[in-house]
Amino acid sequence: MPPSAMPHRETRPIYAVTLRLLAMLAGAIMFASVKWLSEHGVHIVETLFFRQLFGIPIALAGVMLGPGLGALKTRNFSGHVSRATLGSLGMVLNFGGYILLPLAEATTIGFTMPIFATLLSVLFLGERPGVHRWAAVIIGFMGVVVIVGPGHHTGVTSLGIAVAASAAIVTACVSLLLRQLSHTEESSVIVFYFTLLPLPFLGLAMLWFGQAHDTATWGMLLVLGLVGGLAQLLMTSSLRWGPVSLVLPMDYSALLWSTLLGWLIWQAWPGPSTWVGAAIIAGSSLYILWRERVNHRQSIDREISVP
Template identity: 55%
Template sequence: MGLRLLAMVFLSAMFAGVKMADARGVHLIESLFYRQALALPLVFAWVAWSDGAGAVRTSRIGIHASRAALGMVGMILNFGSFILLPLTEATSIGFTMPIFGTILSALILREATGWYRWGAVLLGFAGVLVMVRPDVGHVPLTGLAVALSAAILTACISLVLRELGRTERPGVVVFWFTALSVPPLGMAMLFVGQAHDPVTWGLLLFIGIVGGLAQLCMTGALRWAPVSVVLPMDYSSIIWATLIGWLVWDDWPLATTWAGAALIVTSGLTIAWREHVRARRVRP
């Protein structure tokens, strides 16, 4: 639980770094490339230390490649949502991922979904409506669309991760996602890469290292505790996003943002609780 809480601090700092880098003229692809390229050595070192360097061998490179392709698009949307929206709003809307995960599990995997989880889905969507206040245009519609698209795609990725998780350890999944995403991002850098001042280079270094540390902490949390225990810790990121947004950009959420975020968090925690209950019934 401590590792997952620490990961949320690092993630919030990374997204703030991405937002600041964008303001300094850094292209989105540049932020993605340095995030992945600088994190790769950290991830490999973690896998080598915990499972041995040979653990990265896999016979499922095809599904790893599919996960990497989805993951790159998901990262583009996630980074874009934090560029277009205040940190608190982008973080809160990102919490709708379990809602879309529940819908996709019911529609695609044909999982039994009781009224608890469907009620949580409706509660989450109500939270989004309260937060964005569509009647007054409080949240830019483009940013909202990007953030919701990111949550939907992340939910799709979670289904792929379920399949990979049957045979692959979490660290190996993270390694192949990072390793397979660097070459295409590197090719894209030929068209968008540019020189920067020392402060901007420092920001890019910060994004890569802090993002890598966040990934390691998240992976370590899954190594020592089940998903149902560590997942609720993710909601602590709203605290750090709010503090950073206030200190750096003087953004303080409106009352409707807090109310909507509370509904979304309640929805996500309800879904996580029902998943835990279902897993306990299946385990015997």
Template identity: 55%
Template sequence: MSDRTPARHDRPFFAIGLRLLAMMMLATTYACGKLLAERGAHLAEITFYRQLFALPVAAAWAFGTLGMATLRPRAPMRIHWTRTIVGLTGMFFNFAAVAMLPLAEATSIGFTMPIFATILSALFLRERPGIHRWSAVLLGFVGVVIMAHPDSASFASAGLFVALVGAIITAIVAILLRELGHVEAPPVVVFWFFLLSIPLLAPLMLWWGQAHDLTSWALFLALGLSGGVAQLLMTSALRWGPVSIVIPMDYSQIIWATWAGWLLWSSWPNSSTWAGAALIAASGLYIAWREHVRRREPVVSPGEDLGGRSG
């Protein structure tokens, strides 16, 4: 299954621009989530409104791309429900990590997703990563250890654990999406993820829904819209450029996260954070490159999870 235009129509610079903009929007989503958590919003509210306000964006994209008649899923609905439940669980942990950690550190740990995806692929999909990819996995975990070093006073151990769990669950989403990708177009997967999220999350609002001021509602709206637009841009980038060119742009998210952390929270990553983030990024890029070499069409990206990391 491919949702890309033929290679002769590729516009790599346009694709790179779309992906860079997507990473800025994704960083905006998590910055809004962190601000909302500080204003007393519950994680259930943050997740619910993220999905609710992103749904119109996903619906408009799906209807405009495929038309209403083609949105009927080909895969069994139980697979879509499983993807939704796992995706929402990952979203809870990812937003919790952002609330507990400085934004740049939480973002960097999220980049371990391709590392865990490699491990899970070997365990459950019977893929056989070679010495190169296993070396990249080891390199990525060295980066995590450096970032979690006791000298890194701003990095809470509980936050590290939550962020790693979020990355692992996001990797599971990536595995599920590999299976869905054989039969479903990306707009269909994204649309049903947002749509099925609402009935699952709505009952939680009976316990944790609260009244909020106008500023918080504006943040909720920005949270959902930026997340929905990020989803659209991430997938659209793959229509206009090769995955091997698009993937490296995902790591630009650390730039936006660092800038937002400095601007909004006067937080600047220390040397251990930069060193660990560099190793994690190098690991993820090398895994992506080896996937490109092995299959000539890689399918795992740290930012392209069709609702994974951001969902």
């Protein structure tokens, strides 16, 4: 169904915000599970495979409760393949960042995604951000410098920062791809194909990396897949019921959940530089989001004023 023919959807702001907050909690649990599993001898290939495998029922439920199974007959299969390929790379890097860094620091570096999305929109979409957005980008990178500078929290390594920052860059690329794919595809369908398509390749890799595990580890792998799929579904649904400008700022609640889980499981508490850097990055990203909203409203006003 073309964008112009998409039916008008009711807006439910409180419901949308609640879904997004729950999505951030589910995502934080997923990344904590990834870190726990890596410390208990689970290879990252196994983690990726079971994340996708156990996420299939959740993704399928999202399609059935949304547009229905008929929506899976897509005319843009190549777009789904591109999204799944790039998304899988992003997932590898994201998981790697959380394995190498404390939860709070890895989450904070992930907040740089809107900053990289701005840079990539210039390179690939020909957008021309104004001085306000460029200033926000520069300030955001200053926040990263604060985190990785002298006096940072124990456990923050250069390799971990590099992997987490690479994850943010790839995730920004995925966001640009999703802009195009969402013009013709339902969000739940995109999530389903992202979950399904990498499985054959991961299943083949499991011939070399699959291992036997104890009951606790299998239970955590199941939790990983279920909460990972639930996080995807909740994030998708939140954007269905609320505008981006309202919903996306809720993502910063992930830092609170990650900090709490890091303290409960690993007794790790972020240092002062992480809190300062997080505030700088969050402020710059929120400002970018606000400028996007302002520019969007101005473009609408100009279209209305044209006779």
